[in-house]
Amino acid sequence: MLKLSKSQRVLISGILVAISFILKISIGMHIVTSIFMILAAIIAGYPILRNAIAAIRYGIVGIDALVSIAVIGAVSIGEYWEAAAVTFLFMFGDYLESRTIDKTRSSIKALLDLAPDSARVMRDGAEIEVSPDEVIKGDLVIVRPGEKIPVDGIITDGNAYINQAAITGESIPVNRTVDDDVFSGGILESGYLIIHAEKVGDDTTFARILQLVEEAQDKKAHTQKFLEKFSKYYTPAIIILALLVFIITRDLVLSLTLLVISCPGALVISTPVSIVAGIGNGAKHGVLVKGGEIMEKLGKIKVLAFDKTGTLTVGKPAVTKIKTYGIDENELLRISAIGEGYSEHPLARAVISRAEQSLGEINRRPDNADIIAGHGLKFELDGSIYFIGNRKLMNENSIDIENQEDYIKSEEEKGQTVIIVADESKVIGIISIADVVRNDAKNLIAKLKHLGIKKIIMLTGDNERAAKAISNQLGIDEYHAELLPEGKVEVLNSFADKYGISAMVGDGVNDAPALASADLGIAIGGAGTDVAMETADVVLMSDEIRMLSHAIGLSRATVRNMRQNIVFALLVAGILLTGVLFKTVNLSFGMLVHELSVLLVIVNAVRLLRYGERKNRRNIAN
Amino acid sequence: MTNKIFQLETLACPACAAKVESAVKKTKGVKEAEVLFNSSRVKFSFDESVVDTNTIKERIEKLGYKVLSEK
Numbered sequence: 001m002l003k004l005s006k007s008q009r010v011l012i013s014g015i016l017v018a019i020s021f022i023l024k025i026s027i028g029m030h031i032v033t034s035i036f037m038i039l040a041a042i043i044a045g046y047p048i049l050r051n052a053i054a055a056i057r058y059g060i061v062g063i064d065a066l067v068s069i070a071v072i073g074a075v076s077i078g079e080y081w082e083a084a085a086v087t088f089l090f091m092f093g094d095y096l097e098s099r100t101i102d103k104t105r106s107s108i109k110a111l112l113d114l115a116p117d118s119a120r121v122m123r124d125g126a127e128i129e130v131s132p133d134e135v136i137k138g139d140l141v142i143v144r145p146g147e148k149i150p151v152d153g154i155i156t157d158g159n160a161y162i163n164q165a166a167i168t169g170e171s172i173p174v175n176r177t178v179d180d181d182v183f184s185g186g187i188l189e190s191g192y193l194i195i196h197a198e199k200v201g202d203d204t205t206f207a208r209i210l211q212l213v214e215e216a217q218d219k220k221a222h223t224q225k226f227l228e229k230f231s232k233y234y235t236p237a238i239i240i241l242a243l244l245v246f247i248i249t250r251d252l253v254l255s256l257t258l259l260v261i262s263c264p265g266a267l268v269i270s271t272p273v274s275i276v277a278g279i280g281n282g283a284k285h286g287v288l289v290k291g292g293e294i295m296e297k298l299g300k301i302k303v304l305a306f307d308k309t310g311t312l313t314v315g316k317p318a319v320t321k322i323k324t325y326g327i328d329e330n331e332l333l334r335i336s337a338i339g340e341g342y343s344e345h346p347l348a349r350a351v352i353s354r355a356e357q358s359l360g361e362i363n364r365r366p367d368n369a370d371i372i373a374g375h376g377l378k379f380e381l382d383g384s385i386y387f388i389g390n391r392k393l394m395n396e397n398s399i400d401i402e403n404q405e406d407y408i409k410s411e412e413e414k415g416q417t418v419i420i421v422a423d424e425s426k427v428i429g430i431i432s433i434a435d436v437v438r439n440d441a442k443n444l445i446a447k448l449k450h451l452g453i454k455k456i457i458m459l460t461g462d463n464e465r466a467a468k469a470i471s472n473q474l475g476i477d478e479y480h481a482e483l484l485p486e487g488k489v490e491v492l493n494s495f496a497d498k499y500g501i502s503a504m505v506g507d508g509v510n511d512a513p514a515l516a517s518a519d520l521g522i523a524i525g526g527a528g529t530d531v532a533m534e535t536a537d538v539v540l541m542s543d544e545i546r547m548l549s550h551a552i553g554l555s556r557a558t559v560r561n562m563r564q565n566i567v568f569a570l571l572v573a574g575i576l577l578t579g580v581l582f583k584t585v586n587l588s589f590g591m592l593v594h595e596l597s598v599l600l601v602i603v604n605a606v607r608l609l610r611y612g613e614r615k616n617r618r619n620i621a622n
Numbered sequence: 623m624t625n626k627i628f629q630l631e632t633l634a635c636p637a638c639a640a641k642v643e644s645a646v647k648k649t650k651g652v653k654e655a656e657v658l659f660n661s662s663r664v665k666f667s668f669d670e671s672v673v674d675t676n677t678i679k680e681r682i683e684k685l686g687y688k689v690l691s692e693k
Contacts, residue, residue, distance in 0.1 A: 047686075054685050058645045063637050098634030105660060218658035268636040276660040598635075 009043055010088075010095045016040035017088045024081060037080035044087035045071055063263045070256035070587060077253065085588035086260075093595025100602040104273045107280030107609055108213055114166040114185055115206065119150035121197075132184070133201045141195045149186040152199035152206075154179060160191025166206060168542030169286025208533060209541070212290060213283045217276045219291025223562055224271040231264050238262045245581070254583070261576045261590035266597040270565030273605035278558030281611050286541040287551045294537045297520055298555035302500035304453050305492050305514070308460035308470060310507040311524055311545070313435040317346055319354035320416060321432040323407065330358055332429040336421050337362045339379045339388050342369040347419060350433045376419070387422045394420055394427070401427055415469025437470060440546035445474045447549040454499050459488040459514065488514040505548065507532065522548065550612050557611050565601045572597040623653060626675055628664040631688045633657070638687065645681050649673055 004012065020036035027033065045068070052065040067090050074082040102109075119132045122140040132150040135141060140156065143149050149162070161173040166185035173189045176182055182195060185206035201207065220228075238259065246255035275292040282289045289295050306312050324332050337355035340348035341362065355362060369379035375396070376389015387393055391408075394401050399422045401408070408430065411418050416432040448456055458479040460467050467481035480491050488504075492514055496502035504511065504518035507525055515521030516535050523532035525543045533539055540547045576593060579585030585593075633639050639657040646655040646664055651672025656665045668678065679689045 051686050055641055055645075058648055058681070058685070060641055060644050062641050094634065098632065101634055102632060214661050217660040218663075263637075265635065265637065272636065272659050 004043070006047075006091075006095055009047065010092050013040045013044035013084075013088045013091060016043065017084050020081070020084060029080075034080050037084040038075070040084040041071060041075065041080070041087045044091045045083070048087060048090060063260070063265070066256070066259045066263070070253070070260050073252055073256055074587065079253070082586065082588050086591050089588065089591045089595055093591075093598065096595075096599055097602060100599060100606065101269075101273065103606045104277040104602060104609070105217075105280065107284045108217060108276070111166065111210060111213065111283055114148070115210070116148035116150040116184060120144075120147075135197050135200045137197055137200055139197045139200075141197050143188050143193045143195065145188050145190050145192070147188055149182050149184055149188070149193070149195065150200075151195060151197040152181070152183050152204045153195040153197045154181055155193055156196045157194040158192045160193045161189040162186040163189055164542075165286075167209065167286070168544075169284060169547070170542050170544065205533075209283075209288060212288055212533065212539075213279065216288070216290045216294075217279050219293060221271055221275055221292030221296050221562070223296065223566070224275070224292055227267060227271060227566070231268055234264055253587070254580070257585075257587045257590060258577070258580050260587065261580050261585070261594055262573060263594070264569070264573060265594060266569035266572060266601045267566065269598060270569050270601050271562050273602050274558055274562040274565060274608060277605045277608040278554060278561070278611075281609050282551065282554055284609075285547060285550055285554075285612065286544075287547055287554070288533075288539040288541060289551065289555070290537050290539075294520065295555050295558050297501060298503075298538060299552055299559055300501050301453060301503045301520065301552065303455045303457065303492075303495045303498075303502040304448060305457045305459050305488075305495070305502065305504045305518070306476070307488075307504070307506035307511045307514075308458055308462055308467060309435060311505055312441045312458065312470060312474060313437050315435065315507070317350045317417070317433050318436045319350050319431055320434050320436065321411070322354075323430045323432075325404075325426070325428050327428045329429075332421060332431075334359060334362065335381060335386060336388055336429070336431065338364045338381055339366050339369065339377060339386055342366055342379060343371060343377055347417060347433050351419070351431060385424045388419060390418075390420065394422060397422075399425070399427060403427075404430060412465065413469070415466040415473075434466070434469075437473060438543070438545055440544060442474050444546050444549055445476060447546075448552070449475075451549065451552055453552075455495060457491075457495060459483055459491055459504075459511075461485075485511065485513045489517045492518055505545075522551075524548075554608075554611055558608060561605060561608050565604055568604075569597060569601060623667045624670050625665070625667045626678075627693050628666075628679065628682065628689045629691045629693075630662045630664060630682065631690060633659055633662045633687070641685060642682055642687055645685055646678060649678055649681060652678065 016036050017040045020033055020040060023033040023036060048064045049068045052068040055062045056065060071083045071087055116132045118129055119135050120127055120129050120142040121135055127142060135151055141151055155176060155178050157178060159177040162176055162182060163171055163173045164183060164186045165171040167183045183206060184204035242255045242258045245258060246252065275295060278295050279289055309315050322329055333355040337352045340351045366379035366381050369377055371377045372393060375393040376387065378387050387397055401420065404427055408418050411432045416434045419431050420427055421429040445456060456477050458467065458471050458476045460481055461483055462481060464481045467479045471479040488511060492502055492504060501519045503520040503522055504514045505522045505524060506515055512535055515523060520538060521536040522538045523536035524540045524545055538551060572593065576585060576590055580590060636659055639659045642664060643655055643657040646652055646666050652666055652668045654667050675692065682689055
């Protein structure tokens with residue numbers, strides 16, 4: 001009998017309780033009825049008593065001790081039905097609680113399951129399978145379709161579609177090829193890769209995410225700390241109350257009922273279950289929230305400051321507009337790209353990649369080229385001379401740009417960097433280049449305003465013109481340009497003094513001080529950048545900045561969920577307590593309500609796991 | 623002082639966590655102990671000249687919670 005598993009015990013005692021209930025209403029409190037009731041109480045009560053005794057040995061009086069005393073009390077005064085019902089309900093409740101509480105932790109478990117379990121590496125010219133921990137930095141790792149990437153590294157050969165949901169929360173496969181970075185935990189949907197291992201084992205981004213999430217789930221929220229203090233006073237207060245009731249009424253069963261029923265089970269569990277479900281939801285969507293306190297704060301942000309380059313923008317200049325003068329656009333691109341092939345300027349890269357996008361690879365070199373620092377370059381191609389550069393270059397070579405001046409100015413007003421292309425005598429084209437805004441940025445800013453963020457500002461080291469253009473385009477409230485990293489901190493602090501809780505959103509490269517000094521540091525594109533992952537309070541693993549509104553919404557939903565749980569738990573405790581004192585609630589009914597309230601609190605928290613799913617589906621449909 | 627972390631079987635209720643925490647804390651030679659409820663772990667620091675990890679492990683297991691691994 002003692003070797004029963006928990007579920008067998010629950011099942012058997014449940015059947016016995018059911019039989020005795022039927023007997024009780026059919027034949028009444030016959031001796032047979034009593035035997036069934038006592039059997040049920042013994043089977044369900046044995047582990048409770050055993051745990052109670054084990055705990056008492058260490059001087060701990062837990063809920064199981066109280067239940068044990070109450071049940072023994074009930075049996076001694078002949079209340080067998082109470083004894084059977086209470087022990088069964090307590091066991092059954094405990095069993096259901098452990099099953100449902102596992103649900104709240106399911107997203108984090110799911111993440112753990114994504115960890116790679118084997119790796120194929122080249123050793124001495126042969127391909128062998130090893131555990132991911134045995135891969136050494138510098139190894140060449142082979143990954144085939146359906147397999148998980150076991151290391152962080154750079155592709156040296158092959159091409160593949162990779163599902164990086166484990167890292168970024170985004171399950172649409174991305175294409176990666178030679179020289180691209182890949183992360184451990186990604187799953188190859190198709191293709192074939194050979195990867196040069198850069199980070200292995202516990203150093204991989206995926207391993208660090210797991211570690212951070214695991215630490216985060218137990219970092220307590222303010223509310224939780226408060227509740228723990230509260231229960232420190234609450235429990236002794238109930239004990240004193242029960243003692244008083246016993247002294248006054250001399251009713252042992254009543255006092256014990258009071259003790260058992262007022263255990264703050266639902267209250268104590270109300271916040272940790274919400275927090276773990278909230279953090280789990282975030283992890284599933286590629287949003288890492290480092291603990292309960294941060295989860296609480298995230299929804300209360302009043303000032304949100306963005307870094308510009310790499311955060312609101314992609315961080316790479318790209319061609320945004322081409323205007324031609326008496327020449328075909330592709331021809332202009334071809335000529336410019338050949339010339340720029342000689343230059344190493346970042347703007348040149350933008351022109352070349354735009355040209356290759358339309359025309360395919362360009363291998364041609366200019367016949368004769370000359371870089372004029374700060375101005376541009378001059379080159380020869382097929383016997384003609386061309387110039388690519390700024391106004392100064394044109395002026396020095398007596399090329400008239402008067403007719404284009406208005407257009408150039410209007411482009412510059414929009415924050416574009418303009419390069420002029422000319423042949424020996426006249427302008428043939430104007431190419432506008434800018435760091436492009438992320439396509440989800442505008443939508444995000446609108447959503448954030450809708451969420452009630454008081455002030456959205458942009459802090460950038462870039463020049464005034466570029467800052468103004470982007471700020472206008474995105475509808476940002478205020479911008480501060482030409483700031484050094486310390487300058488960002490100062491501006492941010494002044495806003496925080498005025499409006500309240502501040503958050504800084506950055507890519508963690510040149511804004512680490514601001515990320516650290518804000519009430520909340522939010523890093524974007526965290527996958528692969530260690531500094532960002534360590535210093536930020538919230539990490540958006542992917543480059544998709546729109547996840548920020550999910551994070552803020554999630555935080556509010558989590559706090560709301562916590563409050564619902566607390567209010568509900570307090571209400572139930574209050575009602576039960578009054579019911580017991582006025583003798584309208586007996587032990588078994590009180591136990592039923594108590595266990596139900598704990599379950600409801602957990603089930604409510606499980607709802608958080610689905611937060612944002614309906615909304616995302618709608619977004620995809622659009 | 624040595625620091626150690628035990629991974630326990632899933633803790634279902636905060637009361638269990640509180641029980642384990644006070645059992646470990648009350649062990650002679652243990653300086654600090656914290657139970658991480660959601661990850662079902664016990665973090666503690668202890669004096670190796672007074673108590674060893676096996677004693678602590680036994681105490682937890684006697685309470686009815688299995689210690690799955692330690693690190």
